[in-house]
Amino acid sequence: MTETSSRLLTLLSLLQGRRDWPGGELAGRLEVSGRTVRRDVERLRGLGYPVESLTGPAGGYRLRAGAAMPPLLLDDDEAIAIAVGLRTAARASVTGIEETSVRALVKLEQVLPAHLRRRVSALGSATMTLPAGGPTVDPQSLTVIAAACRDSECVRFAYRGRDGVGSRREVEPHSLVNLGRRWYLLAWDRARSDWRTFRVDRLAKPASTGVRFAPRHPPAKDAAAYVARSLSAAPSRYEARVTLHAAAESVRKRVPSHWGTIEPIDDRTCEYRTGDENLDWLAVRVAMLGVDFEVCEPPELSEHLRALARRLERAAGPQ
Amino acid sequence: MTETSSRLLTLLSLLQGRRDWPGGELAGRLEVSGRTVRRDVERLRGLGYPVESLTGPAGGYRLRAGAAMPPLLLDDDEAIAIAVGLRTAARASVTGIEETSVRALVKLEQVLPAHLRRRVSALGSATMTLPAGGPTVDPQSLTVIAAACRDSECVRFAYRGRDGVGSRREVEPHSLVNLGRRWYLLAWDRARSDWRTFRVDRLAKPASTGVRFAPRHPPAKDAAAYVARSLSAAPSRYEARVTLHAAAESVRKRVPSHWGTIEPIDDRTCEYRTGDENLDWLAVRVAMLGVDFEVCEPPELSEHLRALARRLERAAGPQ
């Protein structure tokens, strides 16, 4: 019955590729009689995929949205677009679907033909990183780790700790957690026989070792909460408070919500609060707003801006 | 044979959801005998989807990447993640896959169940807009128009021309073109009986009228080229040449290749060339390098940097 099944898939593919299909044309494409097409449509309906039909001239078949997702039949370019889209969503989005994006990406990359994979990574490396994005996570690392989590396979990687000290690790990955703009890996460190959290942008060349492990009970039910807690003893973090000379509304449109909060002061000024671990990005983020502003705190930011201003003035050269 | 076909799809779905599956477990899930599972695997292989198998304890089946994309079987969350990812990719990416992203998005949205669609638009509206992105295109508009292009259906919308004058249009859409960071619609304007290009971020509430039309011959073979030509009064584009006081090697690591080229001058300085349509972006990009530099050209960039420096100095407040 490989014949019928593959024909059904082809039919689905056709119906997904264009909206309206006359029965006769489908019969031609599938190289079967019109009667069989009608039966195939019936079968698809039986499978839960709602196929509408219109009689009369200009009639035909049309796949509608149903209660459940039908299998998506993608051509090469579309698969690439989805892979690239998921990669950017996984690292740049703010909507709280990052984990799901990575899961979908793993599913897709598992079956992505090699030549497409090459094209994706070619495009992926050309993908722009947000100007003020800080250290970027390699989507490749994310998918390798996520796949290892899913399949209970050990992972080896080089890690550069907060203090800059490098080490090689072999861990049993438990889950990937996205907090703020960062990715963390919660894993059981085999050498240290304990749970550790790793910042994904600090690890290099993660590779699945192929060794399977029996899943352990995580140190807490909610991995995300656990990671957040273990980061609460976080190091120096700059919290900025800045007065912007612009209406809150006009600024809000241009500031992604996770980049901080905007509170109106009056019709013409508002207060912007945001935090980061790096003064450079903090400075750029504020400067990029394109409006006049004043730093309330921290003093380090003022100092940093002054230095930046001097540098820019030097760069601009003589008047 | 709806039974066999749907079982094959379920099997594909299982194989996509996890990597390793023992035959016995598959048999249980599919409620068939182990022999039938082996036959189903054989069928999948016959369809071109490579299923690996390992014998012995800890053996099982595993779906590998093959030569062609298999149908993707997504759960609800994954479908949402893909939709959101494609929406952001379609409007924010710079990789040249925007058109394809929209096409894939149209395909997906055509079959996206209603409750998922609601979740996507809820998330989509919360999606961040790039800080200096200029006017943003509504992904919803893009998909409506792209679907209309694909299905040869007329579209009605309100348009605000370059001079700010509003009008209502009814057009036969031909193609969507992405140039730079903007989207354009090439369409036959029915009232004016001529081809027109519309900037998608300037049109409001596009809606498919349901009226089909017979595709016309476009005014040029390559729609993108045509649009580009008709925009030849294009926005001034800035090409920057900057001398960096840092070794080429150390800078290269921090500059994505498509952001420009780095050429060494001597051991301690190098030249950075890059271009953009927006001076803000250009300035930030260079400033973010974190090294001293001098602007060679264009003069506008120098002027811009001076202004930025003044603003930063003001922002930093008194010494």
Next chain:
DNA sequence: ATATTGAGGACAGATCCTGGCCTAAACCAT
């Protein structure tokens, strides 16, 4: 060495598929 897991041939009975033919109903355009 042994147990576990996949591979696959053979067989029999049941099931299902296909194409062809025919009638009904819906719909568009002249």
Next chain:
DNA sequence: ATGGTTTAGGCCAGGATCTGTCCTCAATAT
């Protein structure tokens, strides 16, 4: 209003396919 076009679906007969069972063999991990 009418005729042509398009989907809907019943019926039939011949042929192909599927499934479960039983069996033997090969590969692999403990």
